[in-house]
Structures are given as structure tokens and as C-alpha cells.
Amino acid sequence: MSKFLHACRILICGVFVLLAQAALAQDDTAPDPQPGQLGPLQTVLQQDAALIAKASRTTIGPIIDAIVASELPSVPHFLSAWQNKDVWQRAEDGLFFVATKADGKTYRLLDLDTGTEVGTAAKDELDQLKPNSGVRGLIATALVQFQLSDPNRDTRVEALVAIERRPGPDLLTPLRASIPAEPDAELKARKTRIERLLTMAYDADPAARIDAIEAMSTDLGVDVRAALNPLVATQRQVAQTLPEDINLARELTPGSEDLSRDAAYVMLVDAGLAPPHQSAAELKSQLSQHIDAGRVGGVPVAQLSNPEARVTAYAALAAAGVVPQLVTEADVDAALASHVFFESYAEKDPAVTAAANAALATIATRVGVNQALDLGLDAISLASIYFLAAIGLAITFGLMGVINMAHGEFIMMGAYTGYVVQQVIPNHTVSILVAIPLAFAVTFAAGVAMERLVIRHLYHRPLETLLATFGISIALQQLAKNIFGTQARPLTSPGWLDGALVMNDVLAISYIRIAIFVLALIFLGLFLFLMKRTRLGLETRAVTQNPRMAASMGINPGRVNMLTFGLGSGIAGIAGVAIGLYAKVTSELGADYIVQSFMTVVVGGVGNIWGALLGATMIGSLQKGIEWLNPSNTLAAQTYMIIFIIIFIQFRPRGIIALKGRAAGD
Amino acid sequence: MSQMNTLLEVSGVSVSFDGFKAINNLSFQIGPAELRAVIGPNGAGKTTFMDIVTGKTRPDEGRVLFGEKSVSLLAMSEAKIAQAGVGRKFQKPTVFEEQSVHENLMMALKAPRVWWSVLTFRPEAPDMARVQELADQVGLRDQLDRIAGELSHGQKQWLEIGMLLAQEPRLLLVDEPAAGMTPEEREHTTDLLVEAAKTRAVVVVEHDMEFVRRLNCKVTVLHEGSVLAEGGLDHVTANPDVIDVYLGR
């Protein structure tokens, strides 16, 4: 953000330098005015010298118009100097000059028309013109029309930016005037677009406005909606009878969903149409101010814990004239009934508001469609992440039936490997390319070690495997905490993955998500290749289906189990690098994904990679869908998703893709 | 009238696993006090047949009716079917190895199966006597306090049969009871089954022809999921189809 601002600043400075040069360039052609004789601009200015010297927003408009109307070449330079508080008035003769500081207390005076130095003056002989921000705004607006046709492209861009930032009715004419002569096609399109937007809001002819509105009603740009919304802005009002001369949006009924009874009465009170309704707290404070010998309005203080007694006491006080009359509920109802509540458009022309509403509705539909697309893409990227996290599990849990609660910690190890590699290799592209195989190697080794030392002894005791691997999980988590500390470590993606693929103002996909999606696809392909086309895949399938038969065929089940488990763990490591790019690397990184990963595999159907893919897709889109329904609360989204999964398992206990018959076992 | 003589009626039952027809239009009947041997080569569908009757597997089509009122077993859970009077002995001896013989038998003893009755159940003298009697019957009298896991293979088989008898089922399905037994143990097992069949229906699935001969009962031969032949052992062994299936190919 600050970078952007800085760039703007540089740009603006540049513009003024250019403006100044343009003014100087004109000096050569303009004839030198005679000394003692006022230049044409100076003449114009002197006509309203007093108002210029003490410029105010309310009076300066016509003067600026007059200055611009003089069509003198030096006008832009003067206006920008004025805007920058570089114009000074000489006290002795009231002439205006552009002054620059010479040294200490003296200033060099430059003639407004020629730009040549006409002398110096001490600071106390000069009065600086200090236009306030309102005046500066008007000056800027006046400047824009010069900038719009400026030969320098950057100046024109700057002018357009200025219009976009402060659109106004008076900019429409100069903007239109500048379009035909615009040489740059891109800028011309942009100018035309802004012209349409300005026409929508400010054109004098309603038909032209409606045309513009209709023409833009298929545009998804944020600027279009920003231009349309003020047209349909409404104001809540209350009156005795519905006024005739307004552009009515709708009438409101007090007590309805749009206008609560209390809010309606507050409107009445604010409009001075009804006395304020005493709140319970006000009632109480009034009562406590009028305690008299243990009684308020004749009611003993001790009884005032009863709300009805309070009302009685207050009524007594009111009857005595000490406090205002109590506004009862009946009073409120009567007041509400005798007034109309309505919303009216600030825009007076009903045809324009109708067209704007129609255009907004059309845009909303299109935005909705695009948002749905965006949501779908979001869901796909989340699904890719879940798939990446779960694919290793699909091997170790799905194929081998080993519950590895430390799977999440393997993901974490992969992510930390990436982090460590980045500390050694500063180039992000190279470091990621190194980190991926290294993460695989590290977690493959960890997986093999774990399989040999622990899991091997616990085959056929799945619950014990769960607990033992859980022990490893907490040990690894704590180790990571001891080594890397508790704060999140960054894993920075290469520069070319920054940014996003922007479709329109609604739809954008960050490159990193595309990369993760591609990575997920690669892994799917890799997995399929390994399982269906390689010796290891064949042996793995053989061992998982019938270890004894496989052993008798000369396959070493121990070795195959070890390698398969290592493979699943290694993939978890690579997933860790990918997830680390997307999320912060902490010791709890894996724990955040483990339940979802297991859910993915269970929901999809154990023992089937397509199941894991479907499971990830389902869980990812489900989570995004719920988040969309309740955007404020991602925690609730996860809660509901888990509840949904629990219910889902009721109907498909074996997951989406279920192995049937005897092969499924019991 | 045929209802009177039929305890279990299986008719037109088929079931397939992933396209493989394990049971194909099978029909089978057994009376209330009858001993029946079911034989057949591997994959003939013997175990699947028992799975269907006990509710473990749901058939794709067909009927399974049980008892005088001919209630359908297909809509019932395994537990309900067992409560209705169908007992099953698995191929491998499945007793609760961590518990004593006494506890095994007591658990199987016919009594209400709902959880609160089970929770408040405390054995009375008649229950103890019944357990004793069952232990006598299966020859485990001296083993009552032993942990079932410590028993020999044959003893476990007997314990399981004892548990089945304790359930007092009206239909007993026994899967290869003699597998892995010594000759003396087989003899004892035969006696148990023949004795049991005097008061209830007993279906014995068996590979071993010698054992089947000793049972001396009607034999049903299964092949490729349906009944190939039925009758006395000598009758079916003379059947050319049966000879073909067992010896041919």
C-alpha cells in the first residue's frame, strides 16, 4: 500500500515538473509584455484581486471559470502554482507572482504570463495565497481539463485518476471535449468509460443518463457500481403526510422488519414531531432525583423494585409538574399512526432511479454468477490442499490400513525443511526446487524409520498403532517447538507465484493456488503411475490384498510395507512444502490438517485414490459453501462441516467410493 | 400341514458379490427336530448360506421363513434372529478367550437380552445348575473356572457347542465342527450333535465324509450356490452329478 502511495507521489511530482516545463516552453513564443504594462492573465486576475487573495469555496467558482475562459496559455501553470501555494501577492501594488525562495527572507518573483523573473522581494512585502482545501479542489477540477488534453500521456492519465477520485458535474464537458482528439487508444477507451459514468450521474439530459445507465448495466466493474449506487441512495424521512415533490423509494410501516417500532419513534423524536420516550434508565434517574423523605411521588422507595410502582411514582411526579409527562405505549402508537414513514431518493428523476435500480439488479445477477464461479475456484483450491494433505494418508491409511496420527507432523517436517532450505539458499525459485526433493527425502527417511521401529510391531493392532503414532506426533511437535520456537516461520514463494490471474473485478485466482492445484494434479498422476505401472505398485497391491500369497510369490512384504509407508510419508513432506507456501509454518501446522485429512480419506472411501480426490473435493467445496452462507464465521463452518461428515457416514459408511463384497472385509 | 414339519424354509435365495453369484436360487427346508449335513466343495456357498440365515448377509432375492408363524428373517438383525432361536457355530472356534468357561456359558444362557435385564442380572441357583449341566454335557465339568483361552482346540469347539446349547436355539447351524479334532474328540462331538438334534434342528456343514457318515442323517449337497442333490449319504454319493463335482474335472 505504502509503495503504491509513494509511486503516486513521484508521479504527481513528475507531472508538475512537466507542467512547469510546458509553461517555460511557451515563453519562447509569447511576446514579452512591456514593463509596467500588465500581462493578460494578470489583468484578468486583477479584476477580482480581493476575492482571489481571500479565496473561499463559495465565491471562487465564477472567478476560476473566468480565468479558464480567458484561454490564456499560462492559465494551467498559474492554477497549479496557486494550488501549490506558490502564488504570492505583492503588498505594494497587489500584483500576483509565482514566487520562489531565493535566500533567507527574499523571494524571486516570476511573472505570471511570461514566467520570467521580474525581481525579488522581501518576505514581509509579500502575502502568500493560501487556498483552503475546498478551493484547491475547485482549482484541481479546473486544471483537469488542461491536463486531459496535455500532450504528455502521463499527465492525461493523472487527470483521469483525479476525475475518478473526485467526479463532478463540471468535469463532464471538458472530458467529452477531450475524447475525439485523444491519440492513445487505451486512454481513449478509458476516457469514454469515465465519460459514461459521469453522464450517468451528472448529465443534464435524463434521457442521456438513462442511455448511459443501460449501456453500463452489463459491466462488472466496481466503478460502475460505485457510480450507480449514489443514484439510488435513499433517505429515511417522516412527515405528517406523504410529500408530493419527492422521488419516493418506498413507504415503511413501523414495527416491520425494515423499521422497528422504537426506531420509528426515534425518527419522530429527532424530527421534533413527538416528545422523547423515557427509557427505563431515564425513568430511574428521574425518580432518584426526586426522592423526598424516603418516598418518590408518594411511593415508598423500597417498593420501587417493581416496574409498575416506578410508573406510578413517575406519574405522580408528572402530575405535580416536576418531570415531563410520561410517554405511554399508547402515546407512541398514536404518534406512529398519525405519521408516514418513507424512503425517498436523493435523485429527483424517477426514470433515472428506475433505470439505475434495474441496472444494479442486472449487475447483481452477473456478480452473483461470478461470485459462484469464484467460490467454485476457491473450493477447488481448498480441495487441492486437502487432497495434498490426504494423498499420503491415502497410501498409508487407505492402502496399508495403518493409522498414522503423526502424518500431520510429517507435513510439518516438510514445511520446516522448506524453511531451512530457504535460510541456506536465498533464491526462492531455486530453494523451492531444492526443498521439494529434500522434504521428500527427510520425511521418507522418517517414515521408514517409524515403520521399522514402531508400526511393524503393531500391524493388526490398529488402535495401538493409533496411540503409538500419536505419541510420536506429540514428541515431534514438541521437538519442532524446541528447535524452531513457537512463532510462525515464513516460507516465501518465488516472485513469479505472487499476484493473481484477474478475470474481472469479482473473479481472481492467485497464482499460488493455481500452482497448488497443478501440484495436486501432478501427485494424482504420479500416484496412479506408481500404483499401476511400477513394480513397487504391483507389489504393494499384492501385499495389501494378500500378504501371505504375496510372500509366497517371492515378494518381501516387510520391504514393500517399509517402502510404501516411506512413500506415503515422503508425499506428506512434499505436501508440507506446498502447504507451507500457502499457510504459516508452525509446529501445529500438521495438527491443523490431520483430522481433515482423515476425514477426506474416510469420506472418499478407504483404499482408493479417486475416493480421496472426491473426498477432498467434497470437503473443500462443503467448507467453502458453508463459509459462503455464513461468511463471518469460519469456525462455525468447520463445526457444521464435521457434523455433516458424521451424518454423511451414516448413509455411506464406507465412503463415496466403497469397495464392495468380500474384498471389503469386515 | 407342511408348516408343521418345517422349521426353516429358504426358497429362491440368490446373492452375488461383485458379479460373482455365491448363492444361486437356493432352496432348503429343515424340520423342527432334524439333523442335516450340508456338504459341498470349496466355494459351493456353504458359509454364505449360513450368513444369510443368521442375518450377516442380505440376499438379493428370495425368502427365508422361520418357525410356526413363518416369520421372515430377512428384515431382522443378527441379534434378533439369534433371539428368535437360531444359533451359529463358526468354523474357527470363537469363544471369549479372556473369560472363564463359566462366564462364557453364563453369557450364552437363555435369558432376556435387553441391556437393563443384563445389567441387573445376578445368577440364581437354577442358572448355576444349568451351567453345570451344560458343562457336564460338553465334557468341561472340571474346566469351569479356567480361562477359555487356555483350553485346547477341541475343548474350545465343545465350549462353543455348549454355548450354543445354552442359548436353547431351535435351529443350530454348525460350521465344520470336527476340523482339527482328534478321533476321540470327533466321536464326542458327533454324540453331542446327534443328541442335540433330538430336540431341535441341527444343520452341520462339513467337508469330512467320514464325519458325515457317522452323523447318519439326510445330506444336502451344495454346488455353485444351489442344491445339487439331497437324500441319504449313500444315495447322494451314488449320484453321478455329485461324483462329477467331487471327483471329476
Next chain:
Amino acid sequence: MRKSFIGQNPSILIFLLCLAAFTLAVSLLAEGFGIGVLSTSFIKTLGKTLCLCLVAIAMDLIWGYCGILSLGHFAFFGLGGYMIGMWLMYARTEIIVQNALAQGDIPPTAQEVIDGIGSQIFGVVGSSDFPVIWVFADSLVLQLLLVLVVPGVLALVFGWLAFRSRVAGVYLSILTQAMTLALALYLFQNDSGLRGNNGLSGLQNLPGVTAPQSVVSMWFFWASALALGAGYLVSAWVISGKFGSVIRGIRDNEARVRFLGYPVETFKLMLFTLTAMIAAIAGALYYPQAGIINPAEIAPIASIYLAVWVAIGGRGRLYGAVLGAAFVSLVSTWFTGGQAPDINLGFYTVQWVDWWQVILGISFVLVTLFAPKGIGGLFDLLKRESRS
């Protein structure tokens, strides 16, 4: 003549005697009523440990006896804490608000008191309205009932769904873990009605009781001891008879039990619910001693630790669960509480706070691999020694 279930199993009597002796000894040594050797905070630690032993017994029933590795029992424990916490917090805040409002000139209305309590309790999550679930919070009796009802109903519904679809083994474990995670995430929300991640606090103060904490802590200690004793007795009774046989049968061979005619799902469901309620009672006693409960307490990891305690103590025996919970949680407190001395290796200082988790994790792997019977297995060895 049949012996009663206690007679059949003398370990119950031994346990109860040990518990009684322990309680008496602690009472005599405590600040509250005894000679003051044990500090109030240590009494609280002991009282909390007794509660953890109780929830460990529940875990042992469901896992050790019935073979269902539930990773959700600490959620029931926490829910019990929340239920009693609601009353404690409400009643105490009510007194504070009453006192504050009594300072004014005019006595407060009932609505003002309730609004005052509401903004006191829920101000921290930016609300002042009472959520629906607090409707019974002003009644101790109803809230005590909810301690049993809420976790019980949750267990019943969840268990019914899970067991009905025959989810078993590790799948069930993962599913219970998911349930726990869902509950924890739900409670973390600010609009859950239970103060989001702030949780409920100030629970150590009994409303209307002016006795010092040294005395109150003893009351809770005794209540915890009593609950543990009663829980042990009930659990022992449940597993002593045929019901115990059936659930152990379910653990070892579910299909066989089914073919014996027992509705396995119902048995599991009943045991699951019963143990959930025992866990809830333990939680309801634990959190007033801890003083604060928040959703982090319910996180899945807590339930896994519960399994760790039971495994280390020895599954399938009630005293094993008690031993495991007491041993591991006390050692854990000692190591993570900063009391354990650091070890300076010269090049590296081992700080137990950092390394305890690693040791726990590894020792857990070792126990699973080499001592599946846990500490309780030692007693078997002793018995065998004495027999031979």
C-alpha cells in the same frame, strides 16, 4: 450362597480403603482442617487429580473393557464443567450485581438485575443478552441435572448415529475425534453463548460462601474423593456381572456376541452414554477446582491424553486407569509446572517444560510396544511371584 460382587473382587475393597486412607491423610495434613503441611493449591491439584482418575475410569470402561477407543470423553468432561460453570458464574455474578445495584438510591427491578448480570458475563464477547442455553443457569438443581443430561444426550445421539452405521475400530476413534473437534471449534466462537475462547472463569468462588479457599478446597477434595469412590464402585458393579461379560465379549469378538442374541449396538450405546455421564460428573467437580474452563480444554488432544493415561496405567482394570491418570497427570504437572530442576549439559540446558512432551510421547510409544498392560501389569507379575 453367592458372594457379592465386592466379595468376588477384593481389589475393589482394597482400592476403596486406600482411597479412604489417602483422603484422611490429606485432610490431616491440609491447611483447611489439618496441620497445614499441604498448601491449598496442592490440595486443589490433588482434588483435580482425583477427578482425572474418575474420568480415566470412564475411559477404561469404554476402551479397556468395551474396546471402543473414544477420543471424545474429555469433551464430555469439559461439557460437565461448562454446565456447572454456568451456574457458578451466574450465581456469583448475581450477588455482585445485586450488591452493586443496592448502592443506588432506588432498589433495582428484576430486569435490571438480569441485564446487569448479562452485561457482566457477556460484555467480554460484546453482548449483554442471555443466550437461550442459559435459561436454567439460575437454578443449581437444574444445572446439576444438565451436567448429566447434556453430555448424556450428546453421547446418546452421537453414539446412536455411529454405532447404528456400524462404525467401529479406528474409524470410530477418528469420528469421535471429529466430534470433539467440532465441539471445541463451536465453543471457540464468540456467539456460542459460552463466552467463546474466554470460557467461564471465577469458578473457584462458591456463590454465597464466605469460607476461605483453604476450606472450600477441602470440600471439593472430599467431594472428588467421594465421586471417585462411588464411580469406582458403580463401574466395578457394572462390569462384574453378565453385562461386564457382554461388553468384554464385544471387545474381543463383536460378531459372536451378536450371534448370541445380544443387541451389541444398544450395549455399546448404553456404556458410551454411561461413561460420558461419569466423565461429565468428573468435569463438574474438576473445573470449580481449576477455576476456569475454556474451549482449549476440550481440544481433541486432551481426549488423547486421557487414552494415554489409561494405557500407561493398564487397560481393562479399573485401578490401572486410576494409577495411570494419577501418575501421569501429577508427573506432568511437576514437569510442566516448572518445579523440576533444569539440567545443564554445558552446551545445552534441558528445560523440562520443553522436553516433557517429548518424553511423554516417546514413553507412550514404548509402553504401547513393550508394556501393553501398563503399570497394572506389574501387579500381575507380583501376583504370579507370590503364587509360585
